[in-house]
Amino acid sequence: MELQNNDPKFPYIEGPRNYQIEAYENWLKNDYKGVFAMATGTGKTITSLNCLLNLYKVKKSYKAIILVPSIALLNQWRNEVESFNFRNILQVGGGNDWERDLASYVSSFNWGNKKDLIIIATYGSFVTNKFQKYFKRIDKDFLLIADEAHNIAAYNIRKKLHDIKCEKRIGLSATPKRIYDIEGTEALNDFFEDTPPYTFSFDIEKALKEGYLAEYKYFPVLVELDSGEMQEYIEISIKLLRFFDFEKGEFKKDPMVEILLLKRKNVIHKAINKIACFKKILMQLNKIDKLKYVFAYVPEGYSTRDDSTEKLIDLFIKTAADTIPLLKMNSYTSDDDKLDQILRGFSEGKIDVLFAMKMLDEGVDIPRAEVGIFCSSTGNPRQFIQRRGRLLRKHKDKPFATIYDMVVVPDMSNGSSDFFNMEKKMVKNELQRVAHFASLSMNFYDSKTNLQEVLSKYELNLDQIISEL
Numbered sequence: 001m002e003l004q005n006n007d008p009k010f011p012y013i014e015g016p017r018n019y020q021i022e023a024y025e026n027w028l029k030n031d032y033k034g035v036f037a038m039a040t041g042t043g044k045t046i047t048s049l050n051c052l053l054n055l056y057k058v059k060k061s062y063k064a065i066i067l068v069p070s071i072a073l074l075n076q077w078r079n080e081v082e083s084f085n086f087r088n089i090l091q092v093g094g095g096n097d098w099e100r101d102l103a104s105y106v107s108s109f110n111w112g113n114k115k116d117l118i119i120i121a122t123y124g125s126f127v128t129n130k131f132q133k134y135f136k137r138i139d140k141d142f143l144l145i146a147d148e149a150h151n152i153a154a155y156n157i158r159k160k161l162h163d164i165k166c167e168k169r170i171g172l173s174a175t176p177k178r179i180y181d182i183e184g185t186e187a188l189n190d191f192f193e194d195t196p197p198y199t200f201s202f203d204i205e206k207a208l209k210e211g212y213l214a215e216y217k218y219f220p221v222l223v224e225l226d227s228g229e230m231q232e233y234i235e236i237s238i239k240l241l242r243f244f245d246f247e248k249g250e251f252k253k254d255p256m257v258e259i260l261l262l263k264r265k266n267v268i269h270k271a272i273n274k275i276a277c278f279k280k281i282l283m284q285l286n287k288i289d290k291l292k293y294v295f296a297y298v299p300e301g302y303s304t305r306d307d308s309t310e311k312l313i314d315l316f317i318k319t320a321a322d323t324i325p326l327l328k329m330n331s332y333t334s335d336d337d338k339l340d341q342i343l344r345g346f347s348e349g350k351i352d353v354l355f356a357m358k359m360l361d362e363g364v365d366i367p368r369a370e371v372g373i374f375c376s377s378t379g380n381p382r383q384f385i386q387r388r389g390r391l392l393r394k395h396k397d398k399p400f401a402t403i404y405d406m407v408v409v410p411d412m413s414n415g416s417s418d419f420f421n422m423e424k425k426m427v428k429n430e431l432q433r434v435a436h437f438a439s440l441s442m443n444f445y446d447s448k449t450n451l452q453e454v455l456s457k458y459e460l461n462l463d464q465i466i467s468e469l
Contacts, residue, residue: 008056011046011083017212020047023200024054032168034199035149035192037176039207040389044172045080047200048145051170053084055143062086064143065119065135065166067126069151072339077120077147086118092131093122102134109138123151127160136163143168150176152191153184161191169193175385204392208440213392216401218441220434220450221281223273223408233410236264237419244422268408269299270312274375275319281373281404282323290402291324293346293370294353297387300376313355316375320353331355368395372403384433400442407434409454424458428465431455435465 010016016024020043027034038044056062066077071094081089090105092098105117119142125131144164146152149171152161171192176185189195207213225233240260243252251257278296285291298316302309313331320327330342330351345351347368357376372391374384391401409427431451438447448462455462 006085006087008053008062008085010050010053011085016046016050017043019200019202020050023047023202024051026199027051027170030194030199032143033193034169035171035173035176035188035194036200036202037173037196037198038200038202039204039213039392040174040386041213041393042202042207043212044174045077045147048170048172049080049084049086052086052143052145055168061114062116062118062143063114063138063141064117064145065121065126065139066145066147067121067123067152068147069123071122072343073147074120074122075340081118081120086116088116089118089120091120093125099130099134102131106134106137114141123154123157127157132160132163136165140165140167142166143170145169146171149173149188149192150184153188155184158184158187161187164191174389205440208392212394214394214398214401215442216388216392216403217443218403218405218438218447219443220405220407220438220447221277222450222454223271223277223406225267225271225408225410226273229267229271230410233264233267236260236267237423240264241418241422244418246418246421249421249425266301268410269376270301270303271408272303274299274406274408275315277406278316278373278375279319279323282320282327285371286324290371291327292349292352293368293398294373295369295371295387295390296320296353296355296373296375298355298357298375300357313357317355328352329355333357366390366393368398369393370395370398370401372401374403374405384437388437403437405434405437407431407451407454411457420458424460427454427458428460431460431462431465435462438462439466 023036024047027036036044036047038047052062052064066081068074068077074091074094074096078089078091090098090101092102102119105115108115119135121131126135144166146169150173151157152171169192171188171194176188176196176198192199204213208215240251240257243254243257243260244250245252251261282291285294296316299312301312303312303315313333317329317331320329328351330345332339332342332354333356342351342354343366346354347366349368369391372387374387388403391403407430409430410423431454434447434451438444438451441447451462454460
């Protein structure tokens, strides 16, 4: 088919990359269904839209619904869709007025006028009865692309899956597996009729090796609990000890285990010594003139010190202002207005440090980010993977990325043997993500040196942890 000026086309003159062609071919073999498990920054959006483009070349028409987890991604996806020259786009969610246009489309569709349409909707809007009453009358003809597809297995979305009749489906995620949610992971796999290693996989190791992601230096920084936090941590650990199976090296299945583990994680999450550590990192960056294009992921919630009700993010921002008075800063949270302008200001260098909690976890594309400071001790590997992905996107002016990762590992080495054995298992789990990321960095031996103290205390070997992954 000869392309006309208004026909959809691949946005780059060199055409799709070899792995993007491979993803389409694998999807075709799997009867137009499957998960693309691709490292953040490797072009999941382009890869899926190339599949839609190939459908268009055969059918001479296009119909798709794209599901996204946030309003920021509504606009980002629209830009990508338009770059392919797909024209008729309807955004659902984020305050967009869509109902009249969708009702009109459905009406003409049922009369046989099946014109081209791409719907970009937030997951929250997609599951509403208001949207479903229209979409279920046309869904069979639509390709469904689920961005950050692990969201589709959340309970409120999962219960709607059996009503979705889209025959062609693509799930996009750097982390398809839902940690601590076996049922949700199975629901995702069932919906896309796929199982690990999935229809197409492109992991971070391969992406770095082939030059699709920026190389990086990684500095894990150990942070200690203060005496009050350590006492609280020990008290919770004593309760946890009753539920630990020493023969299997794991906790018994009990609802109380989850409650106690969350309480312990909260102690680590809010560790007050992170503030001093953050100040030290800022001073180091200032000394080497790298205090620009910096992301700082900080803990959610409020400080529990001295009956304070101050938000933790505000404490970190104040610390930065006191440490480097001329530093240009802003935050990226649900409380902030004009988020697009904030991201643009950061990308243009008008903001030196951008503070965030969870808002930047999924999908937001900011190639200029050069330095990451991870102050939030997330127990969820997905969040860590998403956050590091924000830093590894390539940019012509970014020779490499730098990541500082605060790792809180309480010192239980002087406790009883039972305490030690339980904590050793927990420390090893925490160090698995650190070890894997360190092993792919430009400065692996620096990372090993930084972790040696805790490795020695718990009789662990970093190389062995890596080999077991």
